[in-house]
Amino acid sequence: MYLFTMPMNKLKLVLAAAALAALAGAATAAAGTNLSLVGYSTPKTVMGKIIQAWQQTPDGRDASFSQSYGASTDQARAVANGLRADLVFLSTGDDVNLLVDAGLVDSKWNRQAYNGIAADTVVIFAVRNGNPKHIKSWNDLTKPGVQVITPNPFSSGSAKWNILAAYGAQRRLGKSDKQATAYVQQLFRHVVSQDTSGRNATNTFLAGKGDVLLTYESEALNARLTGQDIQYVIPRQSMLIELPIAVTKNSSNKDVANKFIRFVKQPAAQDLFAQYGFRPVNAKVARKYADKFPSRPGIFKIDDKIIGGWRHADDVWFDPNKGRMVQIERAVGGPTSG
Amino acid sequence: MTYLSIVVVLPIAALVWASREEGLGTFWSVATSPEALAALKLSLGMAFAVSIVNAFFGTITAWVLVRDDFRGKSVVNAVIDLPFALPTIVAGLTLLALYGPQSPVGIDVSLTRKAILLALLFVTLPFVVRTVQPVLLELELEAEEAGRALGASEFRVFRSIVLPNILPGILSGVALAFARAVGEIGALVLIAGNRPFKTEVASVFVFLHIQGGDQAGASAVAVVMLSISFAVLLLIGGLRFLATRHERA
Amino acid sequence: MRKYVLRFTALGYLLLVLLGPLVMVFVRAFDKGGDALWATLTDPNTLHAFKLTLVITLIAVPLNTVFGVVCALAIVRRRFPGAGLVNAVVDLPLAISPVVVGLSLFLLYGRTGWFGPWFERHGTQILFSLPSMVIATIFVSLPFVAREVVPTLREIGDEQEQAARTLGANGRQTFWRITLPSIRWAIIYGVVLTTARCLGEYGAVAVVSGNIEGRTQTATLRVQDAYENFNQAGAYGIALVLAAMSVLVLVTMTLLKPKEDAA
Numbered sequence: 001m002y003l004f005t006m007p008m009n010k011l012k013l014v015l016a017a018a019a020l021a022a023l024a025g026a027a028t029a030a031a032g033t034n035l036s037l038v039g040y041s042t043p044k045t046v047m048g049k050i051i052q053a054w055q056q057t058p059d060g061r062d063a064s065f066s067q068s069y070g071a072s073t074d075q076a077r078a079v080a081n082g083l084r085a086d087l088v089f090l091s092t093g094d095d096v097n098l099l100v101d102a103g104l105v106d107s108k109w110n111r112q113a114y115n116g117i118a119a120d121t122v123v124i125f126a127v128r129n130g131n132p133k134h135i136k137s138w139n140d141l142t143k144p145g146v147q148v149i150t151p152n153p154f155s156s157g158s159a160k161w162n163i164l165a166a167y168g169a170q171r172r173l174g175k176s177d178k179q180a181t182a183y184v185q186q187l188f189r190h191v192v193s194q195d196t197s198g199r200n201a202t203n204t205f206l207a208g209k210g211d212v213l214l215t216y217e218s219e220a221l222n223a224r225l226t227g228q229d230i231q232y233v234i235p236r237q238s239m240l241i242e243l244p245i246a247v248t249k250n251s252s253n254k255d256v257a258n259k260f261i262r263f264v265k266q267p268a269a270q271d272l273f274a275q276y277g278f279r280p281v282n283a284k285v286a287r288k289y290a291d292k293f294p295s296r297p298g299i300f301k302i303d304d305k306i307i308g309g310w311r312h313a314d315d316v317w318f319d320p321n322k323g324r325m326v327q328i329e330r331a332v333g334g335p336t337s338g
Numbered sequence: 339m340t341y342l343s344i345v346v347v348l349p350i351a352a353l354v355w356a357s358r359e360e361g362l363g364t365f366w367s368v369a370t371s372p373e374a375l376a377a378l379k380l381s382l383g384m385a386f387a388v389s390i391v392n393a394f395f396g397t398i399t400a401w402v403l404v405r406d407d408f409r410g411k412s413v414v415n416a417v418i419d420l421p422f423a424l425p426t427i428v429a430g431l432t433l434l435a436l437y438g439p440q441s442p443v444g445i446d447v448s449l450t451r452k453a454i455l456l457a458l459l460f461v462t463l464p465f466v467v468r469t470v471q472p473v474l475l476e477l478e479l480e481a482e483e484a485g486r487a488l489g490a491s492e493f494r495v496f497r498s499i500v501l502p503n504i505l506p507g508i509l510s511g512v513a514l515a516f517a518r519a520v521g522e523i524g525a526l527v528l529i530a531g532n533r534p535f536k537t538e539v540a541s542v543f544v545f546l547h548i549q550g551g552d553q554a555g556a557s558a559v560a561v562v563m564l565s566i567s568f569a570v571l572l573l574i575g576g577l578r579f580l581a582t583r584h585e586r587a
Numbered sequence: 588m589r590k591y592v593l594r595f596t597a598l599g600y601l602l603l604v605l606l607g608p609l610v611m612v613f614v615r616a617f618d619k620g621g622d623a624l625w626a627t628l629t630d631p632n633t634l635h636a637f638k639l640t641l642v643i644t645l646i647a648v649p650l651n652t653v654f655g656v657v658c659a660l661a662i663v664r665r666r667f668p669g670a671g672l673v674n675a676v677v678d679l680p681l682a683i684s685p686v687v688v689g690l691s692l693f694l695l696y697g698r699t700g701w702f703g704p705w706f707e708r709h710g711t712q713i714l715f716s717l718p719s720m721v722i723a724t725i726f727v728s729l730p731f732v733a734r735e736v737v738p739t740l741r742e743i744g745d746e747q748e749q750a751a752r753t754l755g756a757n758g759r760q761t762f763w764r765i766t767l768p769s770i771r772w773a774i775i776y777g778v779v780l781t782t783a784r785c786l787g788e789y790g791a792v793a794v795v796s797g798n799i800e801g802r803t804q805t806a807t808l809r810v811q812d813a814y815e816n817f818n819q820a821g822a823y824g825i826a827l828v829l830a831a832m833s834v835l836v837l838v839t840m841t842l843l844k845p846k847e848d849a850a
Contacts, residue, residue, distance in 0.1 A: 036799070044816060068799040070549075077551040082698045082707070083715045083797045155550050193449070193533055196546060199815055204531070207439045207448055226817040335373065335534045337552045345725055346676055349691035352701055399597040406594055414598070416841040420605060422780070423833040423840070425787030427807045428612070428826040431814070435611030435823065442611070459604055492589070514681075521684025524789035524807070528814060541790070544686045548693060548794055557694070560687045567682035571675060 032062035033256045036084050040072035040091040040157050041197035042219045043243075045226075046276035047089065050269045059259045071197030072157030079104060079248070086251035087260065089118065089243070091157030091198070091216075093302065093310040094318065096244050109246040118245040118264050119218075119278040122299060123165040126205060126213040126220050126232045135212050137235050138169045141187055148190045149210035151201040153318060153325050154337050158198030160318060161241050162214040163325065164307055167317075169237035171306040172298050185328045194334055206230075216241060217293075221277025237298035243278075353560055369558040376535045377543035378562060384451075384539065385519035388458040389512045396466025397508060403467070404474040418468070421461050426524025429460050434529045449531035454539060457525040462518050466511030473507040474500075510577045517570040520563060612830055615823040627813065627821035628828065632801045636809035637828070643717075643805065644785040647724045651781050655732025656774060660766070662733075663740040674737070680729045688726050689794025692719050715797035720805070723791035728784040732777030739773040740766075776843050783836040786829065 039047060047067065054060035068075070068083070076095040079085045080102040088105070090096055096116075099105040110116035127135050133146055141148055153159035166187055170180035192210055195201040198219060205213035206228055220232040245264060247257045263269055270280040274289040286293070303309050308316075317324050320337060329336045368374065403415055421429065433456055435441075438448040447453045477500065485495040523541040531537045538546075540563055547556035616624055627633060658677060662670050680688070696713040697703045706713050713719045747769070751761045789807040796803040804812060806829055814822035 066799050066802045068797055070798060074549045074551075077549075078715070078797060080698075081551070081693075081714070082703070082712070083799075084712065155546070193531065195531075196549065203815060204449065208446065209449055223817065228817060333372075333535050335546075336371075337547060337550050337555060345722065345729060346679060349688065349695055349726065350679070352694040353687065353691040355694075395597065395600045398593055399601070402594050402597040406590060408594065412841075414601065416837055417601065417605065419837055419840060420609070420833065423783045423787070423836045425789060425807050425810075425826075425829050425833070427789045427810050428787070428829050428833075431810060431822060431826045432608035432612045432830075435615045436608040456604070460608075463601075463604060517682040521682070521687070523684060523686050523793075524787075527789075527793075527811065541684045541686050544684070544690060545790070545794065548686070548690050553690075553694065556690055560684075560690050563684055563687055567679070567684075571678060571682050575675065 032064060033253050034064050034066060035086045035253055035257055035260065037065055037067045037087045037089060038075050038079055038083060038085040039067065039069045039089040040075060040095075040243075041069055041199035042091075042158075042202075042216060042222065043089060043278075044069045045222055046218075046273060046278065049272050049276065050264060053268055053272060054260060054263045057263065059256070059263065063256055063260070069199075071151070071155040071200075073098070073160075074155045074196065085248050086253050086257045087245065087247060089245045091241070091243055092160050093242070093244050094160060094314050095157055096246055097310060097314070099246075099248070104248050104250060105246050106249055110244070112246075112261065113265050114281040115242070116244050116246060117242045117281055118261075119243050119270070119273045119281060121216045121218040121241045121243070121278055122234060122238045122296075123161055123214060123241060124217045124220060124232045124234050124238065126202075126215055126230050128211060129229065129231055131231065131233070133211050136233055138166060138183075138187075138237065141166075141212060142183070142190060146190055146212065147192045147210045148187065148212055148214065149193050149195075149201050149205045150191055150214040151198055152194040152196055152335050154320065154335065155196045156198055156201075158201065158215060158219075159194070160313075161216075161239060163317060164302070164313055165214075165237075165239035168239055168300050168304070168306050169235065169298070172237045172300060181324060184324070185331060188328050188332045188334065191332070191334065217279075218277040225276065234294060234296055235298075236296055237300070238296055240299050240301045242302065350564070353557060353564065365558050365561075368555050369562055371555070373534045373538070374540075374543060374555065374559050377538050377540045378559065380451075380454075380538065381520050381540040381563075382566075384454050384458055385516045388455060388462050388519050389515045391459060392462050392515055393466050393508055393512050396463070396511060397470055397504070400467045400470035400474055400504075404471060418464050421463050426461060426522065427527060430457055430525040430528045430530075433457055433460060433525070438529065448529050449533075449537060451537055453529045453531075454526060454537060457529055458519045458522060461522055461525050462515035465515040465518065466508055469511035469514070470504050470507040473504045477503055506577050506580060510574055513570050513574045513577065517567055520566055609830065612823055612826055616820060616827040618823070619820040623820060624824045627818065627824050632804065633809055633813075633821075633825060635801050636804045636806045636825075639717075639720075639804065640786060640806040643721055643724050643788075644782060646721050647728055647785050648778060648781050650725060651729055652732050652774065652778055654729070655734075655777055655781075656736060656767075656770070658733045659736035659740055659770075663737055664745060677730050677733050680727050685723075685727055685788070685790025685792075686794055688723055688791040692723055692791070692795050714795055715799070716803060719795040720792050720803065723795055724785050724788050727788055727791055728781045731780040731784065732774060735773040735777035735780070736770050739770050743769050772843065776840070779836055779839050779843065783833065786832055786836075 037047065044067070051065050055063065072091040072095045076088070076090060076098045079088060079099060088096065088099065093110065096105055096109060100107050100109070125135055135141065135146065140146065150162045151159040153163055163184060166184050167180045170183045175183065193204050195204055198215055201213060202215060202219055202223060204210070217232070217234065220230050223230045245261055247254055247261065251257055265281065267282055267285055270282040270285040274280050274285055274292065279293050280286045280289065300306065302313070307313055320326065326336050399418070403411065434448060436443070437445050437456060439446055447456060481499050482495050485499050521541055523545060526539065526542060540559055544556045544560050544563070658673070662674050693700065693714065695701050696706060696719060698707065747765050748761050751765050756764070787807065792805055793808060796808065798804060798808055798812070806825060810822050810825045813825060
């Protein structure tokens with residue numbers, strides 16, 4: 001009776017299969033070299049400029065980019081799950097290590113120039129206009145009634161920097177490991193929102209929640225450039241945020257990608273970084289912008305003894321089962337995964 | 339039917355299977371973790387609340403559209419379907435414009451539970467209206483007139499004559515609204531925030547845990563949500579059966 | 588008196604929840620002026636996003652339409668065991684959350700999924716690329732044509748078709764000459780609903796797409812992207828375009844409704 005439905009069904013299947021194949025093919029076809037850049041949540045603006053600058057050079061003339069930005073750890077996981085990437089520009093070495101462990105990035109990535117770092121920034125406090133609650137130091141954050149915004153450490157790189165900075169600041173002030181950890185827990189009792197990414201946390205703060213936002217100095221400066229009225233304080237003790245860039249092992253454009261990485265560390269790109277709020281790794285460019293980026297006596301780094309490097313910090317703080325943050329989040333009723 | 343299997347059955351099967359993979363015990367512990375339970379409770383509570391509110395306003399609106407007459411009524415009638423046609427993220431954005439940080443009327447509910455309520459009210463608005471309207475249209479006025487002629491009060495007329503007839507319609511609308519509200523994501527993303535235990539609903543929980551690589555956790559809650567969807571579908575099917583049996587009798 | 592109370596309650600509610608916010612979108616879109624709005628809308632990545640949304644819609648709608656008609660015919664005309672089950676399965680996408688859809692696709696086509704490794708070996712990307720976005724959109728917009736055609740088919744009965752058959756028409760002729768014309772308004776209405784759903788899809792596509800600018804961002808994802816990158820006016824602008832498309836869909840629905848009811 002409805003024999004025609006049989007060829008109709010088969011026809012549909014054939015059409016669907018052909019469509020899928022064509023689409024998959026079309027998605028990968030491109031003229032010249034196409035580089036996929038997977039980045040953390042906040043550097044979209046500056047990377048756009050750097051890419052444009054590179055495309056004016058002979059190396060970059062035939063290259064085009066597809067870019068994806070999001071929470072650093074989430075992005076690393078997406079790449080591990082199959083998101084195509086030639087380059088990753090993440091916010092912590094920890095997230096790059098995730099890809100090393102997944103076999104997607106060479107373990108010697110940090111032997112490239114400047115230890116694999118593209119640019120620096122520092123952890124700062126973004127406050128309301130006029131700083132009504134007089135927030136200047138880490139101890140001010142745990143005063144009664146102060147509401148803190150920081151992202152979710154299981155999805156965001158920015159969150160990890162904030163936590164290690166909070167811990168390290170206490171250690172620099174002479175507190176023991178136990179006391180400093182207790183401080184972090186105390187801090188998290190004041191946290192009122194843990195967004196997925198650094199950028200989302202910024203938006204939450206700009207929407208009027210919280211008294212202080214823990215974020216990158218670069219994010220505060222970038223927000224100002226787009227007309228957002230953000231005031232910030234660099235505490236005396238703070239952490240140097242080192243932002244890694246790496247090529248993936250399964251990239252089919254390794255040479256071109258490496259050329260781009262080299263460009264990123266040269267003066268032209270470093271200058272762009274500085275203009276958009278990042279602290280250059282190139283010493284000469286850094287000197288040029290010394291006024292814009294005040295130094296602080298108490299700035300420490302990830303490899304300092306009190307922190308012990310990313311592998312150690314990841315084990316101690318961010319292990320999804322035994323890490324200190326899991327316990328702290330449970331104690332304060334926050335998220336225990338990303 | 340192969341199409342149906344590839345598109346619908348296979349993914350659902352994969353989901354149910356994945357939640358089984360680490361054993362029923364793990365599934366249970368993840369699904370009943372404090373954060374997951376809080377998210378599910380919030381979703382169910384919110385869905386229930388908006389279904390009731392929209393049942394009330396939806397019935398009134400359906401009544402007004404059928405029994406009342408005024409200029410622009412046809413426009414109002416068309417506008418009811420807007421939440422069906424509008425992308426959910428646009429819905430969230432529109433609510434943000436009026437009831438968010440830069441609200442011109444000074445009401446800011448962003449990142450609170452009120453925002454969740456508001457967003458869900460928007461997307462579930464049409465359901466009860468559209469299920470009650472056809473019933474009211476068909477309902478013959480004579481029974482009501484007779485009731486009134488016999489001296490019954492308006493309320494009595496409504497309760498004894500109109501309500502029994504439109505009740506199945508209201509209930510199907512409520513069931514559809516409920517299912518929709520439990521699963522909603524787009525309208526919530528910009529306005530509701532995602533604070534666990536405060537403003538994180540089940541759909542946001544699943545979304546965040548997928549991004550966070552916690553497929554087990556996401557699958558556990560997703561399967562619970564799926565079961566709720568199934569239960570609601572069965573309910574609607576049952577109601578439809580009851581309603582048509584009433585016709586067939 | 589009571590009539591006015593009811594009327595104003597209903598209209599007041601609609602104004603607060605539905606219409607007021609919609610007007611604000613228009614206002615906010617022009618916050619930074621018409622030129623800035625135009626710049627956002629004609630930004631290459633935004634144009635690509637619109638194009639991508641349309642491409643996905645143009646694939647999903649015809650497939651779901653053919654499926655919907657065939658399925659409706661099978662459910663209503665053919666009495667096969669499990670017809671009720673098929674009917675329920677077709678309705679399933681209406682009750683399932685889009686994120687659940689996205690997750691199940693992840694589980695199927697991800698690196699550790701059922702089919703993922705097979706596709707990876709053959710160099711085809713499903714997740715974080717167009718195919719998974721199309722599949723997700725097909726899933727969520729599946730039921731509409733079927734749901735519109737089934738009740739219509741039931742209502743009109745099969746007498747005409749039986750008559751045609753006794754007059755010697757074969758299956759194909761009966762379908763194209765008798766059945767199809769009688770359900771055409773239901774099909775069209777279903778197509779309009781399917782299209783609206785495809786244009787507006789967010790949750791499932793957000794999970795599987797990877798949000799790659801200029802590659803896998805649909806218009807709805809673009810709205811979120813603009814909002815989160817401090818470009819609120821831009822976000823409202825794109826939303827305005829989408830809202831305008833929805834209004835167009837709405838008008839079409841309204842014009843078609845009486846025809847569908849009458850058919």
